[in-house]
Amino acid sequence: MALQSLDIKARSATTTQPPAARDPLHVAKLIDISKCIGCKACQVACMEWNDLRDEVGTNAGIYDNPRDLTDQSWTVMRYSEVEVQQGRLEWLIRKDGCMHCEDPGCLKACPAPGAIVQYVNGIVDFHEEHCIGCGYCITGCPFNVPRISKKDSKAYKCTLCSDRVAVGREPACVKTCPTGAIVFGSKRDMIEHAEGRIADLKARGYANAGLYNPEGVGGTHVMYVLQHADQPELYAGLPKDPHISPLVGLWKGITKPLMSLGIGLAVFAGFFHYVTAGPKEVEDEKVD
Amino acid sequence: MTNHWVDIKNTDLVLIMGGNAAEAHPCGFKWVTEAKAHRKARLIVVDPRFTRSAAVSDFYAPIRAGTDIAFLGGVINYLLTNDRIHHEYVKHYTDMSFLVKDEFSFANGLFSGYDPETRKYDRSSWGYQIGADGYAVTDPALQHPRCVYQLMKAHYSRYTPEMVSTVCGTPQDAFLKVCEAIAETAAADRTMTIMYALGWTQHSVGSQMIRTGAMVQLLLGNIGVAGGGMNALRGHSNIQGLTDLGLLANLLPGYLTLAGDAEQDYQAYIAKRASKPLRPGQLSYWQNYAKFHVSLMKAWFGDAASASNDWCYDWLPKMDKGYDLLDVFEDMGQGKVNGYVCQGFNPLGSAPCKVKVSNSLSKLKFLVIIDPLATETSEFWQNHGEYNDVDPAKIQTEVFRLPSTCFAEEDGSLINSGRWLQWHWKAAEPPGEARSDQEIMAGLFLRIRALYEKEGGAFPEPILNLTWKHRIPAFPSPEELAKEFSGKALKDLTDPKDPGKVLVKAGEQLSAFAELRDDGSTSSGCWLFAGCWSEKGNLMARRDNADPFGIGQTLNWAYSWPANRRILYNRASCDPSGKPYDPTRKLIAWDAGAGKWGGADVPDFKIDSAPEEGMNPFIMNPEGVARFFAVDKMAEGPFPEHYEPFETPLAENPLSPQNPAVLSSPAARVFKDDWATFGKPDKFPYVGTTYRLTEHFHFWTKHARLNAILQPEQFVEIGEELAKEKGIRAGDHVRVRSNRGHIVAVAVVTRRLMTLDVAGRKTHTVGVPLHWGFMGLAKNGYLTNTLTPFVGDGNTQTPEFKAFLVDVEKV
């Protein structure tokens, strides 16, 4: 994106400040699960806008199809039948896909410079031409979202339609959602909209309705309105307190520069030892 | 729909029953979410399955498939017993006060006049008492024992909450909770909308289910008001247009009816249909029947139709028997049909009892398929292994496939559930040799006409005289056809009060059906559509969504029949003095100053009839009021009565246990050989029901890759309890058998299909989605109508796809 290249907040495997002259609107997509009818129109819109076509699969005894995210399915609906209140069945349907974390684990884990960028507006985008296919983004993601293509070994996921957003349009899934369960706008507006929805849900008997915008990853630019915000796991295992794995943090934080330094020091130590202590030489002697 | 999609946003309570709007009408369903968001509306779903609609509902009540009359009858009983009705509305705008003939009776599950031999009623006793003045007799105090109110109260007193629970399997507390929510809308400032679809129509008593729903709405004063109404969600994008244009065997365009064999006399034909008012001061709009009929004949036969030949009445076919879908396949099976033209229709999948349909098609000499896709019907003669196990060598039917365009490859109008005629424009060129349907029909017609011209024939007149004034005869354009439906003046139309004044000049398009004449000076191919293409142009193509009254009626968006009216019976939204019952939802009101009705909608009323004149809102009825008592209009009786599906897990009808003749509808037509094909609960203990999924559209989208990706493979849904009993786990393959055949599919084991306690025994439901077949891109599957019984509704003959008996086993 020519314009978005001016608004980069973070860039994978890059240790200097990327261009960040402008400060455009911080955006967010709000998915209101209480309004979602699971029609999968968002899946179709995603496939159509991005020209993706997954395999015609099989039925595994559930409504979920395709069964999981793939390099061709950047969003899938996940269906959960739960009874939070005894005798009151609920069919919770969650649109799964990239959450566009404020603190993106994928970007943190990625070793290829510029393969993952986070725009100032909050979108975390994969630039597959820089992707080397190592799959480290998978280990970095607390939501298990990126998928490596079997065809080209690049990592793929929802772009939040960064191409559409760049020209002032909403993501394709938002545009197509027939019930308005998916809305898009500034993050502040989305939070405000969610508050109205949560008040409505509370009036309808969902005492624990709330917004899913987890702090552990600095908040997300894809948020959910949940009827049971106290139990996000009900929604096909949405993590209650997602955070970048400490293993990833351990390995990607200060550790690596220190380790690199260690390697450099070892080389220098040898050099200065040679200079100071000198080589170990043995005089040739005559052997009788 | 009496109302329309957008209007649903105006409601306080949505009852989805006999339908699954979120699943089958996701785009229209957005208006439910609007009502919830902006009016704090509640959504109640009553369904055999916990559907996608139920997923976003405020309350869900389970019900056994096919027992909706019992449920709604229970609601009527609740409303009457607890007196939770809209008194003024009911008193003035319905037939509650009308006295019924003394001969009318109901006992043992049967109404008066039943003949068990023919399985038909003599309906002569089903009528109002007519006074010496020729008008129906009423008792405004509602005290007379023969008044509709008293009869109805007695009839539904049997539908107690206990009875509802016994028949429907709905827990009593859930039923009462639904009743209470519904009853709240009896208040003048509260309303409810009922959204239903094929879950009501596809029963042997489907029409009566819908009527029962309408009666509930009438009791609550919810008909004719914004956010109210009886809203049929049509299963095809243009199925509303199909019935409007009379594409049913017994109809002419605009719900004019074909004459029966006995009706050879034109004047008698008209007189029977142009009903005179049954109460003083009423409009009885069908009095204008002749105007509509003559204009139709002029559209069809032009100058050949004249007063002297009764406007070609003799050229119209007279019904000697039924020619509905089931009838035709019965006849076909008996070898009485030579050829069948199948246009945009896939009966091998869509008509019940696949084996019977297949056998019938095999007896044809020729079959013509006009369709954009290679349908199962077009390939019915091919062996597709287990999915279509036939022997092509034994089928002599010659099949012609004429590829046609799909909706996106042509201009034209579609009529949505809300009766909007919406023009659409071609988006892409059709592939290959595909041609539009009108081009194909024109090609056939022109060749047939040429043959008649050349060779004569037994009855050439209707063919030779059919109007065919198209610029390109082989390609009647959508615009030409639309203008023909809408209608034009054939001569100058003068003002009857001032013969010197020309209202419409000869050749001009008409602006309303009020301009139609019965003297041959106007033509209109469908009176209901008159005005949709007026001198102002193509009003169906309008796309102005301005909503000046903020109540979502958008009169300049497309064109809504009749007369661009958005909400039918909207006069009933006002009290007898002409003031809106709910000023916040004002549709129209009487403007005394202007001396006419007006407001956000086109008044469904005589525009200048002041309230004092006492004209009532239901102007299409000769009574001027809505009917609780259906008089002689319904096959099963004037009051809806619960009858079991033809395949029922029960041995007796709990409402009339002593009479085995009324276990199932006594007035439904069953062909002789089909009785033996019905299964019994000893061998087929579970209730099967078929339905659509949101991922697919009927049998079309399995040909589309995107949809095939979303729902690739056939499955059936089984409740957890039944699955446990049968040792079936999610993902297993199961065989579902009825007495007519079996299908094999993947099992989806779910809590959403609940085990119901029906008449003291556990009843399991097996859900059978219908979208797969042996053609297309999705995984091949069985046509689900392999399972369904060959019986239909007693009035419409719509097949009973929603309730039948099956057994299920792990493969």
Next chain:
Amino acid sequence: MSTIQRYTAQERSNHWVVAIAFVLAGLSGLALFHPAFFFLTHLFGGGPWTRILHPFLGAVLFLSFMGMAARFWRYNRITPADRQWMARIKDVLCNRDQGLPEVGKYNAGQKYLFWLLVVCIPVLLVSGIVIWQPWFAPYFPVGLLRIAVVLHALAAWIVILAIIVHVYAAIWVKGSIRAMLRGTVSEAWARHHHRAWYRDVTGK
């Protein structure tokens, strides 16, 4: 100058296969280790090629190292003398070699290096297989991938440091490189650095 055969041609070849595989795997691994080293991907034809080649280089490293370990493990058994030698590592580093315990074919430093590699290289292999895209990684849960990635980096770091010491020692102790290039050392070298081994092979 009289010489003693220290390594056969096969042994030398084996060592250099390990060495080359190590350098290539190390450089390609470092390229993905930290952005500062990403430029090294250019040595391998770019990022994707680096990602593709690295695990195969690793596999070659593992297999060849296993061959070497099989040849040499018996000379690397730790003895009490090794502990004494290690206790005097300061003297070794300061080239004060007088009075050091007699050393066999390998001194304690070399032995510890050997065993370190014996531990770390299989760790690299196993953790590497777990994260090997696209062949094996999809079959493992994300939690395991995360652990594997950390273990892999850690083991690699240790190995790299160890090899730096190893290479430096070869440069520092004159006459060593020739042992691995030509296979021979001078008697003096052998007597000085590996007296016990010298006695064994010469019988002196």
